[in-house]
Amino acid sequence: MSIENSTHIKYITAEMTMAVRFSETDAMGVVWHGNYLKFFEDAREFFGTVYQLEYLDFYRNGYFTPIVRSEIEHKAPIHYGEKVKIIIKFHFNNAAKLIFTYEVFNATTGQLAAEGKTVQVFLEKENRTLELIKPSFFMEWENKQSWRV
Amino acid sequence: MSIENSTHIKYITAEMTMAVRFSETDAMGVVWHGNYLKFFEDAREFFGTVYQLEYLDFYRNGYFTPIVRSEIEHKAPIHYGEKVKIIIKFHFNNAAKLIFTYEVFNATTGQLAAEGKTVQVFLEKENRTLELIKPSFFMEWENKQSWRV
Amino acid sequence: MSIENSTHIKYITAEMTMAVRFSETDAMGVVWHGNYLKFFEDAREFFGTVYQLEYLDFYRNGYFTPIVRSEIEHKAPIHYGEKVKIIIKFHFNNAAKLIFTYEVFNATTGQLAAEGKTVQVFLEKENRTLELIKPSFFMEWENKQSWRV
Amino acid sequence: MSIENSTHIKYITAEMTMAVRFSETDAMGVVWHGNYLKFFEDAREFFGTVYQLEYLDFYRNGYFTPIVRSEIEHKAPIHYGEKVKIIIKFHFNNAAKLIFTYEVFNATTGQLAAEGKTVQVFLEKENRTLELIKPSFFMEWENKQSWRV
Structure with missing residues (x-):
C-alpha cells in the first residue's frame, strides 16, 4: 500500500489509547473522517511527550513545523463509546522533514x-522561510534515539 | 427569557442563510450543539460585511475583540440537508462591549x-489589556448607523 | 454571578486535567472560545466514567440527553502548551434535567x-419526545450518590 | 505529482469561493491544516448543488458515500480575512467510487x-455493506453530464 511503501527503514514508535468525543461523530453515527487528522495530532503530541520532542521545543529553537502533506485511508468505522488505539511511528529520513505514519485501531472491536x-x-518562525537543513538541536535528538528497523 | 431581557433598546440587524456542513452534525443526526457558536461567528462576520465593521477593522485599529460570554438556548434540532437562517442583532450599550443576540431558524421547517x-x-492587541472606553473609530461607526428601537 | 446563582444545593463533583489540542487554538494564539463546549463535553464524559453514568447508559435505557442551554464566561486565556484543569459539578434538581457547572482552570498559570x-x-430515543419525569434508572443512580452541600 | 497522476481522463468541474472562519485558524495564524477537509466537503456540497447530485440523493437511493481515502498537499498558507477559491473536479472512473480532486487557492494572494x-x-444504508457496482440512478446521472477531457 502506498502509505507503507513510502516509509523508511529506521523508526521509533509509541502507542496511545483514547476515547472518542461525541462532537467528533457525524450523522452516519461514526467518527467524521476529517477528525482523524485530530487523532494524528494527538498522537504526535503523545509521541513528543514520550520522546522529549514537543512542539514547543521546535518553537523555542525558532521553528514552526507545519504539515505539508497528509494522507488517510479508512478501513473501518469507529462509533461513539468505542475506544481508539493509535500506533504512531516516526521514520528517519535524510531531508529536513518530519515523517510520521499512523495506525488507528478501533480498540473496542480490534479492527484497523x-x-x-x-x-x-x-519553517523559520520569524520570516516563515523553509529550512532545508536539519537544525542541530533536532539532529542531536535524532542521535540519542534507539532506532528500530 | 433571560436572553431577551438582557438586550438593549437600540439595535441594528442583519439576516443570513446558509447550509449545514455534514461535519457539523453528530451521532444524533443533528447539528452538534457547540457548532451554534460557529454559526454565531458566521453571523457576526456577515453583519460586519453588511455594516462595514469587520474583525480586521478592529485589528487594524489595535484591538482584538474576544468573546467573554456566550449563551445558547436550543429549541429545535437542525438536520443535515436543512437550511439555517440567522437573524443577528447588534445592541447599543454604553460600555466598551459588543453585544450581539442571535435567532437561529431551521429555515427548512420554519422552526426557531x-x-x-x-x-x-x-483588548489592546499589543499588551492584551482591557480597554474600558469605546475606541473613537468605533464610536464614529456607531454614530453613522440608523438604529432601530 | 449568574452561573453560581443558578446552581442548586446538593451536588457531586469530579476533577480532570488534560492538554490543549493545537487544532483548538485560534489566530489570537489561544483556545478558540467555542472549544470550551468541547471541554465541557470531555468533563461530562469523565464525570460519567467516575460516577458510572455514561452517555451510553442513557442510550441503552431509551434516552438521548441533548443540551438545551449552555453558558460560558471567559476570564483568562489558555495557550497551546498549557494544561487545562476542569472541576465539574452535577447539581441535583427536581425536574427531569441534568444540570452541570464547570470551572475551567489554566493549570499552568493557576488562573480561572x-x-x-x-x-x-x-428525550425519548424513538420518537424524540421530551420526557418530563425522571426515568427510574436515573433516580436509582441519584439515590446511590453521596451528595455534598 | 501523485494527486494529478491518479486522476482520470473525463471530468466535470465547478468553482466556488468562500470566506475563512475565524474558528478555522490556529495559533500559527493560518487555517489549521485539518480544516482543508472541511473545505473539500464544502466543495463537494457545492458541486452537488451545481450538478444535481446531492448527498441526500444518495441517501434517498439507499446509500451512504463515506470517504475511504483523503490526501492533502499544502503549498501556501491562508490567513484569517483572506478569501478561498476552490476548483473541484469529479473524475469519471469505472469502479463504484466517487473520485474528486481539489485545488484550493488563496484568492486574496492568488497563490495555490x-x-x-x-x-x-x-455503502448500503441498511446493512452498511460495500456496493461494488455503480447504482443505476448514479449511472443515469453520469450519462447526462457533459464530460470534459
Missing part, C-alpha cells in the same frame, strides 16, 4: 480503522 | 432552532 | 479561565 | 494553497 501519514517541514 | 447571545470586549 | 453551565433534558 | 483528493465508496 485507518492508516495515515503526515509530512512536516521546518 | 436556537437563541443566543455573545458579549465581546476590546 | 472560564466558568460554564449546561442543561440537558431527557 | 493546497491540492487534494478524496475517494468515496457506496
